[in-house]
Amino acid sequence: MEYMDILAAISAVYAIVSMYGTGYILSRFTKPFIENKRGSACIGIAYFATMLLLYLVPIEINVFAVYSLGILSAYLVMCRIDRRNYKQKTFLAATFFSLRWLSAYMTRILTNSVYNIKAVSDAYYIPEKQLLAKILIFGGVELLDRVISLALLGISAGYIVKTYVYKREDMSRKEMFMLIVPSITGMTGYGILIRYQTSSGMSWMEPIYGLYNGLAFLHFGISILTIVVMTVLFQNIKVRQEEKLQNELLATQIDSIERHIRQVESLYQNIRSIRHDMTNHILTLERLYAGNNVAEAMDYGEELKSALSQIAGEIKSGNPVTDVILQELKNEAEKRKIRFQSDFYYPTGTNINAFDVSVILNNALQNAMENARKSEAPYISVLSYHRNHAYMIEISNSFTGNLQWDEERGLPVTSKEKTEGHGYGLSNIRMVARKYAGDIAIDVKDHEFRLSIMLMME
Numbered sequence: 001m002e003y004m005d006i007l008a009a010i011s012a013v014y015a016i017v018s019m020y021g022t023g024y025i026l027s028r029f030t031k032p033f034i035e036n037k038r039g040s041a042c043i044g045i046a047y048f049a050t051m052l053l054l055y056l057v058p059i060e061i062n063v064f065a066v067y068s069l070g071i072l073s074a075y076l077v078m079c080r081i082d083r084r085n086y087k088q089k090t091f092l093a094a095t096f097f098s099l100r101w102l103s104a105y106m107t108r109i110l111t112n113s114v115y116n117i118k119a120v121s122d123a124y125y126i127p128e129k130q131l132l133a134k135i136l137i138f139g140g141v142e143l144l145d146r147v148i149s150l151a152l153l154g155i156s157a158g159y160i161v162k163t164y165v166y167k168r169e170d171m172s173r174k175e176m177f178m179l180i181v182p183s184i185t186g187m188t189g190y191g192i193l194i195r196y197q198t199s200s201g202m203s204w205m206e207p208i209y210g211l212y213n214g215l216a217f218l219h220f221g222i223s224i225l226t227i228v229v230m231t232v233l234f235q236n237i238k239v240r241q242e243e244k245l246q247n248e249l250l251a252t253q254i255d256s257i258e259r260h261i262r263q264v265e266s267l268y269q270n271i272r273s274i275r276h277d278m279t280n281h282i283l284t285l286e287r288l289y290a291g292n293n294v295a296e297a298m299d300y301g302e303e304l305k306s307a308l309s310q311i312a313g314e315i316k317s318g319n320p321v322t323d324v325i326l327q328e329l330k331n332e333a334e335k336r337k338i339r340f341q342s343d344f345y346y347p348t349g350t351n352i353n354a355f356d357v358s359v360i361l362n363n364a365l366q367n368a369m370e371n372a373r374k375s376e377a378p379y380i381s382v383l384s385y386h387r388n389h390a391y392m393i394e395i396s397n398s399f400t401g402n403l404q405w406d407e408e409r410g411l412p413v414t415s416k417e418k419t420e421g422h423g424y425g426l427s428n429i430r431m432v433a434r435k436y437a438g439d440i441a442i443d444v445k446d447h448e449f450r451l452s453i454m455l456m457m458e
Contacts, residue, residue: 007138027041029092029158078092098183098187168405193216315342386457391456393452403442403444433455436456
């Protein structure tokens, strides 16, 4: 085999390995963002197959066009296997495309500088060992180039995946453009530098252009950092926004609980008033019966019973705060023609706080109300019981449709816009449950949504 054939064979093997490695990293990069996890392998395979086909095609094709077609094929497969959130997929494709080019040419500057090291250049030109030295040096430097390039690409892509919190959340057009700008900027600078190098006849190998290579390396590195940092900052802003909205929602719930407490105080005031007048009511009934006015006495008794029922309410859960919440939500359900059934009791004499139970009931029942009203025979059921030291609350409601899950939080994705302060009910319920060393479970079966909350009692 001729010397040049050996070098060409080494280059071909490294090129194919590099294509496969890039496809594998692309598959891992996109996997957390799509629902079909197994389908993520198809994304990497599409990229590798396209690149390999174009590499083997015996016609001249622009390198930039080749890699563009490779990432385009991966993008189309990504959209085919997961038909949603196309703006996010555009961001992923553009970001990976930019990271691949920038990391590759950063590495090329490093590895080409190896050839300018005196020990390497001297060994390269030893006459008696010239052929073997050239093959070993070429193979070693090319291997170093592929390893560093793939490592840099994998680290930068992996860090974006790790810090990108809301992977399943729809990306808006403004968010997409904002996150793509660093990639476009990096690639624009890359194109200008390469164009200048080509037009001026520069060579990466010539030491005279060391300053140019240093500036190019710095630009590529800053571009990669900008892409990663921009994504991280954007996600941090999203996290802070969600925390702010969640705190605002919790503050609203506190106001709601305070309103319920005021209603309880009003209830007790009315009960005390009734109790104060109870002697007069009893005397009135005695006089009516003594005068043989049975019909009038019975009517008077019914009016008194009705007044007491309106004041005390129908629901008796063992705690005045939960009584008021359940009664209020029952009344709201009846107005919406939703069947409401309650077999709830408050665990008195335990470490479980009425305020925490109120947060659970408010959030869970409001969610149930919104979902139940969409069905043809709407209903809501509230049940509580305990097993050993576990206090269980089960809230069921009629349900139509399918659930989409946010795998990062392990909760269903709400259909309401978070900017309106919704979507945090289940998060708040889980937060309360974990305060008592418990958790929540969600089950959807036979057109019924069931939320189970477990709290551990002392």
